[in-house]
Amino acid sequence: MILASVLTTNLAILVLAGFIGFVVISKVPNTLHTPLMSGTNAIHGIVLLGGLLIVGFSGNGTFNKIILVIAIAFGTINVVGGFLVTDRMLEMFKAKPKSGGDGDKGAKS
Amino acid sequence: MSAPPLASSFLQSTSFLDVLYIVAFALFIQGLRGLSGPTTAVRGNRIAGVGMAIAVIATLLNRNEGNWGLIVLGIALGTAVGVPAARQVKMTAMPQMVALFNGVGGGAVFLISWSEFRLTHGYQGVATYITIFSLFAAIVGSVSFWGSNIAFGKLQEIIPGRPISLGSSQQIVNLLLLILAVAAGVDIASGGTHSQGIFIVMLVCAALLGNAVVFPIGGADMPVVISMLNAFTGLSAAATGIALNNPALIVAGMIVGASGSILTNLMAVAMNRSIPAIIAGGFGGTGAVAGAEGAGAHAGTVKSTSAADAAIQLAYANRVVIVPGSGMAVAQAQHAVRELTKELEKRGVEVSYAIHPVAGRMPGHMNVLLAEADVPYDQLKEMEEANQEFGRTDVSLVIGANDVTNPAAKTNPASPIYGMPILEVNDSHSVIVIKRSMNPGFAGIENELYYDPKTAMLFGDAKSAVSEITAELSQL
Numbered sequence: 001m002i003l004a005s006v007l008t009t010n011l012a013i014l015v016l017a018g019f020i021g022f023v024v025i026s027k028v029p030n031t032l033h034t035p036l037m038s039g040t041n042a043i044h045g046i047v048l049l050g051g052l053l054i055v056g057f058s059g060n061g062t063f064n065k066i067i068l069v070i071a072i073a074f075g076t077i078n079v080v081g082g083f084l085v086t087d088r089m090l091e092m093f094k095a096k097p098k099s100g101g102d103g104d105k106g107a108k109s
Numbered sequence: 110m111s112a113p114p115l116a117s118s119f120l121q122s123t124s125f126l127d128v129l130y131i132v133a134f135a136l137f138i139q140g141l142r143g144l145s146g147p148t149t150a151v152r153g154n155r156i157a158g159v160g161m162a163i164a165v166i167a168t169l170l171n172r173n174e175g176n177w178g179l180i181v182l183g184i185a186l187g188t189a190v191g192v193p194a195a196r197q198v199k200m201t202a203m204p205q206m207v208a209l210f211n212g213v214g215g216g217a218v219f220l221i222s223w224s225e226f227r228l229t230h231g232y233q234g235v236a237t238y239i240t241i242f243s244l245f246a247a248i249v250g251s252v253s254f255w256g257s258n259i260a261f262g263k264l265q266e267i268i269p270g271r272p273i274s275l276g277s278s279q280q281i282v283n284l285l286l287l288i289l290a291v292a293a294g295v296d297i298a299s300g301g302t303h304s305q306g307i308f309i310v311m312l313v314c315a316a317l318l319g320n321a322v323v324f325p326i327g328g329a330d331m332p333v334v335i336s337m338l339n340a341f342t343g344l345s346a347a348a349t350g351i352a353l354n355n356p357a358l359i360v361a362g363m364i365v366g367a368s369g370s371i372l373t374n375l376m377a378v379a380m381n382r383s384i385p386a387i388i389a390g391g392f393g394g395t396g397a398v399a400g401a402e403g404a405g406a407h408a409g410t411v412k413s414t415s416a417a418d419a420a421i422q423l424a425y426a427n428r429v430v431i432v433p434g435s436g437m438a439v440a441q442a443q444h445a446v447r448e449l450t451k452e453l454e455k456r457g458v459e460v461s462y463a464i465h466p467v468a469g470r471m472p473g474h475m476n477v478l479l480a481e482a483d484v485p486y487d488q489l490k491e492m493e494e495a496n497q498e499f500g501r502t503d504v505s506l507v508i509g510a511n512d513v514t515n516p517a518a519k520t521n522p523a524s525p526i527y528g529m530p531i532l533e534v535n536d537s538h539s540v541i542v543i544k545r546s547m548n549p550g551f552a553g554i555e556n557e558l559y560y561d562p563k564t565a566m567l568f569g570d571a572k573s574a575v576s577e578i579t580a581e582l583s584q585l
Contacts, residue, residue, distance in 0.1 A: 028144045034472060040368045084191070
């Protein structure tokens with residue numbers, strides 16, 4: 001019973017998240033689709049949590065430890081790299097929001 | 110149905126810290142909402158980053174098992190690789206970077222599933238649905254990992270970009286690999302076996318499938334593939350979330366899945382290709398045979414122009430639209446194009462950029478390249494908007510774009526690209542096309558635009574041609 005309700009709750013979360021995802025992502029303009037992809041890359045780096053949760057149970061098995069360390073490293077690359085590179089790109093878009101007047105202020109070099 | 114035994118306790122985390130996970134995914138959604146415009150996007154990304162920090166810290170505080178050393182090691186390794194890569198990557202190399210990041214995400218997913226399998230000795234004492242989601246994550250994660258790595262190799266040109274396939278047997282092989290992987294999964298899920306050998310067979314079949322799907326795909330179809338693999342990794346993360354009963358993972362994974370699906374569909378529509386046809390492969394190579402035969406078969410004549418004449422034409426225009434394509438990106442001409450724009454604006458010419466959704470090698474790539482060259486955001490026009498404005502455009506300057514400007518997509522039902530949405534460049538009063546030669550593009554299709562009497566061709570490398578025009582302009 002309990003397991004079944006956990007499953008249905010999680011499935012409900014899954015379905016609702018799917019609908020919310022479609023609505024939110026549909027509002028992102030084509031112009032920002034590359035940062036969107038790298039940003040969502042960073043977000044799916046959340047699988048890192050899986051590695052963090054399980055690694056405590058890896059016991060003494062060396063192989064278990066190795067694959068979990070790799071999994072955590074992979075997840076961290078996703079999270080850290082993804083957010084940084086997205087930030088870099090978005091800063092470029094923000095640099096000159098208008099072509100007029102204040103453009104010179106933001107110009108570097 | 111009895112309570113799960115100890116072995117699976119880590120698969121069933123129940124904690125009030127779930128509240129923190131809810132805060133985290135709320136921040137992800139709020140952050141992504143910020144991506145609806147350039148002014149709110151930077152903050153949006155940072156909000157999502159805060160959400161991630163909360164999720165990670167909550168997880169670390171909530172766990173009471175040991176092995177902290179391994180966690181520090183993993184995070185240190187990941188940071189050591191991720192930070193310099195993100196800092197140093199060139200904007201032109203963004204598609205392969207995204208492919209690589211996407212791949213490691215898929216890699217993390219299947220490794221986590223593998224650990225779950227090993228630590229429960231073949232999912233013994235684990236609820237069947239958890240086993241199913243964990244196996245699903247393993248298969249999709251493995252496909253995504255290998256597929257993304259091959260996509261990276263192709264984009265980085267470590268592997269040839271042209272389609273590499275087994276020919277007509279490709280689809281059968283793919284299907285067979287899929288069936289084998291799923292059969293192994295079913296065997297494990299049904300409790301038929303707890304053998305790790307079967308699990309590894311499943312992973313290997315999925316890995317081969319990932320290779321088999323992406324190898325036959327040509328360079329031109331890369332935007333679709335990258336988007337699709339992005340969706341796969343997202344969905345596999347969501348499945349891991351269900352297996353671990355972790356709401357933050359479920360929501361984050363599913364949103365990424367939705368995002369990847371939307372982009373995949375958008376790219377496929379923009380290329381006039383069905384997703385199954387792309388996965389079946391064999392199209393989009395840089396040297397399509399049909400194209401070589403087709404070239405030169407056209408009856409019309411082509412008018413050639415010089416940089417000096419092009420400069421005069423541009424200088425006396427009121428409105429110029431620049432249509433950048435992959436040729437511009439390959440020649441790294443975006444900064445030269447920006448200089449040209451500045452020179453034109455000095456003369457009071459109104460300049461904007463018309464961007465086709467598949468210009469570049471991933472969704473939105475062209476915009477990033479232009480933004481890097483300091484092109485203001487409001488000069489970047491999406492296809493629909495641009496098409497309304499070509500009618501009152503004096504000169505359209507096409508730089509290294511081909512198929513996306515081909516009027517045959519609207520007029521010739523026999524053309525392979527018929528029905529593909531294009532930039533209606535031929536509506537403008539005159540057209541200048543900068544192109545290396547008359548060779549047809551990715552799809553190997555003749556472009557009628559080049560034979561239009563109002564079109565002038567300027568042959569040469571995009572970067573030097575644009576620089577020459579700028580130099581001529583400054584002397585006028």
